[in-house]
Amino acid sequence: MADASQTPLALYVHWPFCLSKCPYCDFNSHVAQSVDHDKWADAMVRELHHHAERAQKQNHTLSSIFFGGGTPSLMAPETMAKIITAARDIFTVPHDIEITMEANPTSVEAERLKLFHDAGANRLSMGIQSLKSDGLTYLGREHSAEEALKALDHARQIFNRVSADFIYARTDQTPDEWRDELHDILALGLDHLSLYQLTLEPGTAFYSRHQRGLLNVPDADEARIFYDMTQNMTMAVGCPAYEISNHAKPGQESRHNLIYWQAYDWLGIGPGAYGRFWVDRKRMESRSRRDPAAWLDDVMRQDHAIDQYTEDSMIDFAHEALMMGLRLHQGVHLNRIIDMAGPISGWGNEKAMEQLIAADFIAMEDGYLRLTDQGRPLLNTVIEHLTQDHSG
Numbered sequence: 001m002a003d004a005s006q007t008p009l010a011l012y013v014h015w016p017f018c019l020s021k022c023p024y025c026d027f028n029s030h031v032a033q034s035v036d037h038d039k040w041a042d043a044m045v046r047e048l049h050h051h052a053e054r055a056q057k058q059n060h061t062l063s064s065i066f067f068g069g070g071t072p073s074l075m076a077p078e079t080m081a082k083i084i085t086a087a088r089d090i091f092t093v094p095h096d097i098e099i100t101m102e103a104n105p106t107s108v109e110a111e112r113l114k115l116f117h118d119a120g121a122n123r124l125s126m127g128i129q130s131l132k133s134d135g136l137t138y139l140g141r142e143h144s145a146e147e148a149l150k151a152l153d154h155a156r157q158i159f160n161r162v163s164a165d166f167i168y169a170r171t172d173q174t175p176d177e178w179r180d181e182l183h184d185i186l187a188l189g190l191d192h193l194s195l196y197q198l199t200l201e202p203g204t205a206f207y208s209r210h211q212r213g214l215l216n217v218p219d220a221d222e223a224r225i226f227y228d229m230t231q232n233m234t235m236a237v238g239c240p241a242y243e244i245s246n247h248a249k250p251g252q253e254s255r256h257n258l259i260y261w262q263a264y265d266w267l268g269i270g271p272g273a274y275g276r277f278w279v280d281r282k283r284m285e286s287r288s289r290r291d292p293a294a295w296l297d298d299v300m301r302q303d304h305a306i307d308q309y310t311e312d313s314m315i316d317f318a319h320e321a322l323m324m325g326l327r328l329h330q331g332v333h334l335n336r337i338i339d340m341a342g343p344i345s346g347w348g349n350e351k352a353m354e355q356l357i358a359a360d361f362i363a364m365e366d367g368y369l370r371l372t373d374q375g376r377p378l379l380n381t382v383i384e385h386l387t388q389d390h391s392g
């Protein structure tokens, strides 16, 4: 096993508040009347110390911090600064650490971006979702397309690395309309884009509208047309997918998300955050309470709000690593799974692997097992075959 202090470690910080709840979103996000920012800053720092100790990660090299949400651009910049300062005290921090924050493009938040940059963030991910006003209304967003473009422009003057999120395959959107919209998105010349197909998540307003027959989304065949178009157009401008929904110019991939997809170690603090990390060759998973008020109470009382702390079996780890790693175009480093979880026969089906390679659904290259173009839309089926007889 490699020296554990040298394997990548990331920190995820969840800020659970939003101005309003978008009808498609099932993230742990809440609309609050008021937030005691000093108390939240104190609690986040306390939970960070607790997690670092529990996971035995003090002094390890921290590659990335990601402030996600919710809407982290609604945090007090001082809160972000306090968390970054605490992380710098606890871990070894290289000069090129990636510190990403998600931001919404409403004008009030855009005005504050410089303060977050001063607090230490060096990469920004802006949730624009659509450049069309009917798309934004449909998605229940609080900003106009014009406001979003202005905020993006402003962000690019402050941050060297800026990404944007968009949602496509929306109700009634035709492939031709998406082609036009994507054309305009690509003309922005961003180095990183997250382009998500709309998914209907149980518990959301969109989901119940769909259940009642009031909202349509493309079926699998139509969705494939949107997906292929997206792959071709992004590839043509040199910003290809490196993961199912994430596109980057070379070298601009999100290092933070790569840590998840490569099944390395991360700590997760804040309501509903989860982390996964190795402690003495055991793969541990921690999950904090989802409800913001309950989370805050728990942390003030006992320095953490972890309500689930479990050890993953090696089969669970191998399956997670396969599932996450095959999302990447590069694929998954097979020997690393074998190194941690033992020979394939203990967690996977070697015969199925050989058959899937022969049928050109997956390929082995330089030690990486990856999906081929033909296999990419069939990720779940491929996983089912690869893990047959080892359902955990």
Ligand SMILES: C[S@@+](CC[C@H](N)C(=O)[O-])C[C@H]1O[C@@H](n2cnc3c(N)ncnc32)[C@H](O)[C@@H]1O
Pocket (backbone or CB within 6 Å): 018, 024, 025, 026, 027, 068, 069, 070, 071, 072, 102, 103, 104, 105, 126, 127, 128, 129, 165, 166, 167, 196, 197, 198, 199, 200, 201
């Ligand atoms: C935590 S949210 C983003 C942060 C920020 N609050 C925002 O909305 O701009 C992460 C991203 O997930 C995507 N997303 C959320 N729910 C989705 C859904 N049901 N289908 C597709 N994409 C979704 C959106 O693009 C969103 O920007």
Ligand code: SF4
Pocket (backbone or CB within 6 Å): 017, 018, 019, 020, 021, 022, 025, 026, 027, 029, 069, 070, 071, 104, 127
């Ligand atoms: S999409 Fe973003 S702004 Fe909308 S509810 Fe989810 S986290 Fe909040």
